[in-house]
Amino acid sequence: MRLLLKILFWFSILILCLAVALWWMARKPVPEHINYGMSFNTFYATELGLDWKTTYDAIINDLAVRHLRLAAHWPMIEPEQDVYNFSEMDYQVKEAERVGADIIFALGRRLPRWPECHIPDWAKEKSWDEQKSEIISYITNVVERYRDSPAIVYWQVENEPYLSMFALEHCGELDDNFLREEIALVHELDPSRPVLITDSGNLGTWFGSYKKGDAFGTSVYVYFWNPDLGQFKTILPPWFYRAKEKTMAYLYGVKPTFLIELSAEPWLINPLTEVPLEVQYSRMDLEKFNDILNYAEETRYDKQYLWGAEWWYWLLLQGDSSMWNRGKELFEEEIE
Numbered sequence: 127m128r129l130l131l132k133i134l135f136w137f138s139i140l141i142l143c144l145a146v147a148l149w150w151m152a153r154k155p156v157p158e159h160i161n162y163g164m165s166f167n168t169f170y171a172t173e174l175g176l177d178w179k180t181t182y183d184a185i186i187n188d189l190a191v192r193h194l195r196l197a198a199h200w201p202m203i204e205p206e207q208d209v210y211n212f213s214e215m216d217y218q219v220k221e222a223e224r225v226g227a228d229i230i231f232a233l234g235r236r237l238p239r240w241p242e243c244h245i246p247d248w249a250k251e252k253s254w255d256e257q258k259s260e261i262i263s264y265i266t267n268v269v270e271r272y273r274d275s276p277a278i279v280y281w282q283v284e285n286e287p288y289l290s291m292f293a294l295e296h297c298g299e300l301d302d303n304f305l306r307e308e309i310a311l312v313h314e315l316d317p318s319r320p321v322l323i324t325d326s327g328n329l330g331t332w333f334g335s336y337k338k339g340d341a342f343g344t345s346v347y348v349y350f351w352n353p354d355l356g357q358f359k360t361i362l363p364p365w366f367y368r369a370k371e372k373t374m375a376y377l378y379g380v381k382p383t384f385l386i387e388l389s390a391e392p393w394l395i396n397p398l399t400e401v402p403l404e405v406q407y408s409r410m411d412l413e414k415f416n417d418i419l420n421y422a423e424e425t426r427y428d429k430q431y432l433w434g435a436e437w438w439y440w441l442l443l444q445g446d447s448s449m450w451n452r453g454k455e456l457f458e459e460e461i462e
Contacts, residue, residue, distance in 0.1 A: 157428035163193030201246040234284035242293035269315040336374040343386025351393040364424030385427040391434030
């Protein structure tokens with residue numbers, strides 16, 4: 127009996143110590159104000175049947191977004207080998223400069239949106255060594271073209287490079303040495319700006335991404351859908367992100383951190399335009415959006431980039447302004 131009591135006593139002490147440690151790791155000041163930003167993806171806007179330029183104009187002029195994450199997808203920038211197209215990015219950067227917005231500029235083979243790794247048709251049959259040489263050329267051309275823009279505040283190199291789930295089929299195994307080479311190249315081409323590396327908040331370990339970047343960005347997904355499980359909500363509490371961030375800071379030093387991808391669109395496995403509206407609403411609506419905002423607020427990140435403006439605009443054209451107008455409330459606070 128005494129042995130059992132002793133075991134219970136020391137077990138209770140252990141649990142208490144763990145609880146205190148987690149409480150300590152999860153401590154983070156509540157920000158006075160959350161700066162909301164928005165990702166924009168030219169390819170996704172086009173996939174939805176939208177005019178990408180009209181959609182982008184609406185995001186910066188009507189939504190009044192002043193913190194942007196833009197993506198220079200390799201197939202868009204170099205549709206043919208050594209033939210470069212900068213028309214989309216030129217317009218987006220110029221308009222951001224016009225309204226005084228800042229930009230996190232993403233470049234690399236792996237960038238936001240399915241299928242994760244975006245490779246021009248002309249490069250798909252090349253060997254990996256040949257592709258690496260072409261990627262270096264593409265990155266060099268992009269950075270050299272836009273490094274004089276006052277709007278760009280971070281270069282994002284690749285997107286969630288250490289997350290193999292959802293991407294292995296299209297991206298293959300991560301070439302860690304090449305990621306280092308890409309980061310070093312961007313630093314060499316533009317020593318004045320820091321490099322941001324991202325990872326999944328739900329599934330990523332953060333170790334590699336946090337260590338290699340000058341700054342770190344995490345995605346946060348609250349609502350999921352799976353063919354076998356249906357819809358479900360994350361089991362991770364918001365304080366998990368705070369504790370994880372502090373762990374990284376202890377290991378690799380304090381760095382600027384962002385909530386870089388806060389999903390506010392339905393989780394789908396088919397193209398959105400092929401999914402009935404009622405199904406879309408069952409997976410994301412205004413109620414869930416507000417719940418996501420409340421969840422993200424509890425992570426205590428003071429910079430949060432939302433994900434889904436293209437869908438909001440698509441809904442607006444279908445006659446539903448609820449998501450768009452909720453977004454306007456958030457972003458209008460930025461310029462008041």
